Amino acid sequence: MQKEIEVFKDSLKKANQKITHQRLKILQSFLNTEKHVSCDELYQMVRRQNPEIGYATVYRTLKLIQGAGLAREVDLGDKISRLEHEYGHKHHDHLICLECGKFLEVFDPEIEELQERLAKKQNFTPVRHKMDIFGYCQKCQEKERDGHK
Amino acid sequence: MQKEIEVFKDSLKKANQKITHQRLKILQSFLNTEKHVSCDELYQMVRRQNPEIGYATVYRTLKLIQGAGLAREVDLGDKISRLEHEYGHKHHDHLICLECGKFLEVFDPEIEELQERLAKKQNFTPVRHKMDIFGYCQKCQEKERDGHK
DNA sequence: TCTGAAATTGAAAATCATTTTCAATTATAC
DNA sequence: GTATAATTGAAAATGATTTTCAATTTCAGA
Ligand SMILES: [Zn+2]
Ligand SMILES: [Zn+2]
Ligand SMILES: [Zn+2]
Ligand SMILES: [Zn+2]
Numbered sequence: 127m128q129k130e131i132e133v134f135k136d137s138l139k140k141a142n143q144k145i146t147h148q149r150l151k152i153l154q155s156f157l158n159t160e161k162h163v164s165c166d167e168l169y170q171m172v173r174r175q176n177p178e179i180g181y182a183t184v185y186r187t188l189k190l191i192q193g194a195g196l197a198r199e200v201d202l203g204d205k206i207s208r209l210e211h212e213y214g215h216k217h218h219d220h221l222i223c224l225e226c227g228k229f230l231e232v233f234d235p236e237i238e239e240l241q242e243r244l245a246k247k248q249n250f251t252p253v254r255h256k257m258d259i260f261g262y263c264q265k266c267q268e269k270e271r272d273g274h275k
Numbered sequence: 276m277q278k279e280i281e282v283f284k285d286s287l288k289k290a291n292q293k294i295t296h297q298r299l300k301i302l303q304s305f306l307n308t309e310k311h312v313s314c315d316e317l318y319q320m321v322r323r324q325n326p327e328i329g330y331a332t333v334y335r336t337l338k339l340i341q342g343a344g345l346a347r348e349v350d351l352g353d354k355i356s357r358l359e360h361e362y363g364h365k366h367h368d369h370l371i372c373l374e375c376g377k378f379l380e381v382f383d384p385e386i387e388e389l390q391e392r393l394a395k396k397q398n399f400t401p402v403r404h405k406m407d408i409f410g411y412c413q414k415c416q417e418k419e420r421d422g423h424k
Numbered sequence: 425t426c427t428g429a430a431a432t433t434g435a436a437a438a439t440c441a442t443t444t445t446c447a448a449t450t451a452t453a454c
Numbered sequence: 455g456t457a458t459a460a461t462t463g464a465a466a467a468t469g470a471t472t473t474t475c476a477a478t479t480t481c482a483g484a
């Protein structure tokens with residue numbers, strides 16, 4: 127966490143941006159949750175500790191946190207932009223349940239390798255990717271089965 | 276194309292929805308382009324032939340077209356929802372250029388196979404997936420190189 | 425073919441996430 | 455310390471999408 131804060135400060139300095147009380151509080155709130163928070167959820171969290179911090183500042187700071195490489199957007203199929211920790215977290219993809227909305231984080235080195243090769247074959251230089259598999263989780267399948275008994 | 280229209284009509288009937296002039300015109304406009312259209316772009320296309328059709332109707336009909344399995348959303352990294360033909364079109368994934376926004380459609384059966392296996396391993400039943408690889412296309416890489424000479 | 429209930433329409437207003445504006449405040453290089 | 459350039463919060467603006475609602479249309483059944 128101390129490390130992330132340093133990364134954030136360095137990123138700000140590089141861009142000639144200021145290290146403010148608000149920005150640090152918002153970063154802290156973000157680091158304090160392991161959930162995939164939406165901007166609004168994070169605002170609510172920040173507000174509990176620091177009611178004086180405004181909505182716009184949270185939005186603006188989230189962009190900075192992303193810019194510093196500390197967060198990445200995840201798309202759970204709804205239209206809301208959610209963020210997960212990026213720094214110190216290994217890359218992963220998602221299995222997302224169409225019924226209950228829950229998701230699993232997964233990683234398959236073979237797939238990653240093939241993705242790399244697939245891109246290269248097209249003379250394309252990959253930087254990042256998103257792989258989201260939508261379907262039904264075990265629980266929701268069981269519920270479905272039981273419902274039809 | 277006739278086939279798609281039948282699929283659409285069947286889907287409407289099943290849901291107790293009506294087959295209207297507007298819906299058919301909008302579907303036709305959608306089928307007439309191979310581009311990945313945004314809702315707004317499609318509205319503009321529809322409007323050329325049928326200026327009396329409203330914005331909301333296009334939006335509503337696009338949901339129905341998706342519901343009928345004739346279109347799927349593609350995410351090119353901007354926040355706009357775009358649609359591509361689904362019916363009679365093989366599944367594919369995208370390589371999307373971060374510089375120029377152009378994209379390639381790609382398909383790798385090995386990856387598809389591994390995705391399936393990955394999901395199963397988690398007792399997850401996959402229905403569909405999205406795999407988007409972001410990076411730099413050949414042209415943009417060349418431009419970059421030339422710029423630094 | 426006619427009728428009526430239910431679905432659909434277009435236009436405008438509403439919504440919702442996100443972004444911008446702007447005057448007041450704050451961080452930081454000197 | 456002080457100047458100045460960046461940042462802030464609140465409110466307004468934006469832009470995509472959705473809803474509202476009175477008028478119109480579809481279509482199943484008579
Ligand atoms: Zn991956
Ligand atoms: Zn589930
Ligand atoms: Zn695929
Ligand atoms: Zn490019």
